[in-house]
Amino acid sequence: MLSCRNLTVRPKPNAPALVHGATAHFAAGGLHALIGPSGCGKTTLLKGILDILPSEGEVLLHGHPLASREELLRDVAFAPQFSIAHGKLTVAEAVGYALKLYQKTDEATLAARNDELLQLVGLQERGATLVEKLSGGQLRRLGLALELTTDPRCLLCDEVTSGLDPRSEDQIIAVLRALVEQRGKTVVCVIHNLAKLSQFDTVTVVFEGVVVWQGPLAAMLEHFGISDALELYDRLSEQTQEEWRDRWAAVVAAQGESHAGSVSPAPLPAGSRRVSARPSVGSQLVTLLARRWRLLVRDRGYLLLTMAITFGFPCLVVIFALGGLPQMKGLALETTGGFLEMLQAKASHRQAAAETATLVSGLIIFQVILLCLMGSNNGAREIAAERTLYEKERMSGLRPVAYAWSKLLYTALLGAAQGAWMTVFVKLLCEFPGGWGAQLAVLSVTGASMSVVCLGLSAMLSSPDKASLLSIYLVGFQLPLSGVVLALPAALVWAVRPFIATYWGWAGYLTAMTDSSFYDAVGTLDKGWLSPPLVAVGVLGAHLLTGAALVFWGCQRKCWP
Numbered sequence: 372m373l374s375c376r377n378l379t380v381r382p383k384p385n386a387p388a389l390v391h392g393a394t395a396h397f398a399a400g401g402l403h404a405l406i407g408p409s410g411c412g413k414t415t416l417l418k419g420i421l422d423i424l425p426s427e428g429e430v431l432l433h434g435h436p437l438a439s440r441e442e443l444l445r446d447v448a449f450a451p452q453f454s455i456a457h458g459k460l461t462v463a464e465a466v467g468y469a470l471k472l473y474q475k476t477d478e479a480t481l482a483a484r485n486d487e488l489l490q491l492v493g494l495q496e497r498g499a500t501l502v503e504k505l506s507g508g509q510l511r512r513l514g515l516a517l518e519l520t521t522d523p524r525c526l527l528c529d530e531v532t533s534g535l536d537p538r539s540e541d542q543i544i545a546v547l548r549a550l551v552e553q554r555g556k557t558v559v560c561v562i563h564n565l566a567k568l569s570q571f572d573t574v575t576v577v578f579e580g581v582v583v584w585q586g587p588l589a590a591m592l593e594h595f596g597i598s599d600a601l602e603l604y605d606r607l608s609e610q611t612q613e614e615w616r617d618r619w620a621a622v623v624a625a626q627g628e629s630h631a632g633s634v635s636p637a638p639l640p641a642g643s644r645r646v647s648a649r650p651s652v653g654s655q656l657v658t659l660l661a662r663r664w665r666l667l668v669r670d671r672g673y674l675l676l677t678m679a680i681t682f683g684f685p686c687l688v689v690i691f692a693l694g695g696l697p698q699m700k701g702l703a704l705e706t707t708g709g710f711l712e713m714l715q716a717k718a719s720h721r722q723a724a725a726e727t728a729t730l731v732s733g734l735i736i737f738q739v740i741l742l743c744l745m746g747s748n749n750g751a752r753e754i755a756a757e758r759t760l761y762e763k764e765r766m767s768g769l770r771p772v773a774y775a776w777s778k779l780l781y782t783a784l785l786g787a788a789q790g791a792w793m794t795v796f797v798k799l800l801c802e803f804p805g806g807w808g809a810q811l812a813v814l815s816v817t818g819a820s821m822s823v824v825c826l827g828l829s830a831m832l833s834s835p836d837k838a839s840l841l842s843i844y845l846v847g848f849q850l851p852l853s854g855v856v857l858a859l860p861a862a863l864v865w866a867v868r869p870f871i872a873t874y875w876g877w878a879g880y881l882t883a884m885t886d887s888s889f890y891d892a893v894g895t896l897d898k899g900w901l902s903p904p905l906v907a908v909g910v911l912g913a914h915l916l917t918g919a920a921l922v923f924w925g926c927q928r929k930c931w932p
């Protein structure tokens with residue numbers, strides 16, 4: 372079914388190899404154990420076969436070399452060490468969304484298949500339980516059910532029994548055995564408990580990055596000269612990796628053409644269900660948005676935080692405006708009286724204008740900075756926090772373009788809605804003058820563009836903490852580099868301005884007030900050229916497009932955390 376020949380696997384191109392020249396064959400319809408001391412390269416071998424890590428050598432499916440590794444993924448699924456699903460979904464929802472993402476069929480068939488899969492892995496009683504409430508063993512079973520949603524012919528399981536009590540371990544192995552015997556699957560399972568090897572059809576032993584045995588358990592005991600599998604690792608440590616490798620090579624040579632290295636091509640099975648029935652980009656997009664919406668509503672903590680900043684930040688702006696509102700409203704008073712009174716009135720008017728200008732300018736930049744903070748909260752963790760899950764779903768048939776669009780739509784719409792709400796709330800309560808359309812557009816695009824730029828960082832980085840930190844730095848530098856509060860050195864102004872969203876948000880909002888005394892007052896502060904709203908929206912739109920390009924690029928590249 373699945374073989375590799377002389378497979379060398381590296382963590383990065385040109386880095387030292389972790390697995391050297393591995394040759395192994397996993398026959399169709401068998402339950403195969405992959406064992407070896409901790410850190411010997413079992414997971415790395417599986418990742419090399421699946422092209423998760425860069426590798427050289429050959430991977431064969433049904434004895435035929437693969438034209439591309441994507442071809443492999445139509446038939447082979449990978450259940451990683453830690454099962455991954457959104458904790459806030461129920462078991463049935465997690466499996467249901469996976470089925471919808473990978474299978475193009477009607478709702479009734481999907482529901483029936485969902486029930487069948489839960490039954491198969493023994494989770495039929497747990498359909499309504501939240502994933503985060505499952506035990507370790509139940510999580511592993513869910514992981515298997517999720518892998519089976521694509522109906523693969525071969526399943527590579529990485530330590531799906533590790534850390535479980537003996538009973539749960541037996542139950543998982545029983546599920547794997549049932550998959551082999553009742554469904555005709557081929558299962559390769561990395562396992563640590565050597566006492567369970569008798570339940571497998573073959574054993575593959577990896578030692579220091581090299582395959583040093585493959586065959587039935589009894590023959591393995593004989594090969595290593597031990598009476599119990601539990602003695603294997605002690606025995607391995609008695610000789611060098613080279614000696615074990617040479618010894619295995621001699622066995623393979625003696626067995627001649629019939630063994631692992633020489634896999635005769637089998638007729639290719641009929642077309643896979645995975646690719647032929649894969650839903651369209653649009654259909655996957657709708658499923659992903661529906662899942663995102665459900666997660667938003669389910670995750671009370673995140674929902675509360677998002678609502679708190681969406682509605683709390685505009686209140687904060689108004690609170691800071693309260694003290695200055697009378698002063699702002701009194702700015703347009705005409706100066707009357709005699710010459711001396713006129714001079715005194717002009718001087719005090721100029722002082723009031725300067726104070727008002729500082730206040731108005733400060734309130735506008737405050738709105739913009741708070742929107743940038745909301746954008747960072749919207750986008751920074753969105754992809755990086757679920758990167759492993761995304762990479763797994765992508766291996767199963769999720770299209771990167773559908774995923775990228777779903778994230779873009781979600782964060783951009785959320786950011787734009789926050790910008791619009793900020794505009795409406797603050798404008799109504801502070802009675803800011805200026806065109807509604809222009810100001811709504813400027814602040815909505817500010818919120819959307821910062822959300823999407825932070826989403827872009829999230830797509831490029833594998834760690835959510837790094838993505839959050841970088842986004843916070845990005846927001847933190849917006850204020851000083853905007854040139855609104857602190858004057859920038861002239862040489863720097865146009866070097867940094869194009870990239871600083873807060874300048875464009877601030878200037879675009881302010882210039883929408885051109886016909887008001889507020890604008891005249893700010894003019895007295897001499898902040899230099901102020902961008903009109905249309906230009907500001909254009910530049911912020913360019914930021915948004917740059918962020919979107921990062922999102923598509925980041926989702927396209929492989930990035931296993």
Ligand SMILES: Nc1ncnc2c1ncn2[C@@H]1O[C@H](COP(=O)(O)OP(=O)(O)OP(=O)(O)O)[C@@H](O)[C@H]1O
Nearest residue numbers: 382383389407408409410411412413414415416530
């Ligand atoms: N991405 C990586 N970059 C660098 N080294 C890595 C990477 N992945 C694994 N390694 C190293 O490769 C070696 C093999 O790791 P691997 O996870 O394959 O071992 P394993 O046999 O599955 O171990 P365990 O049974 O403890 O899970 C280890 O020394 C590990 O530190």
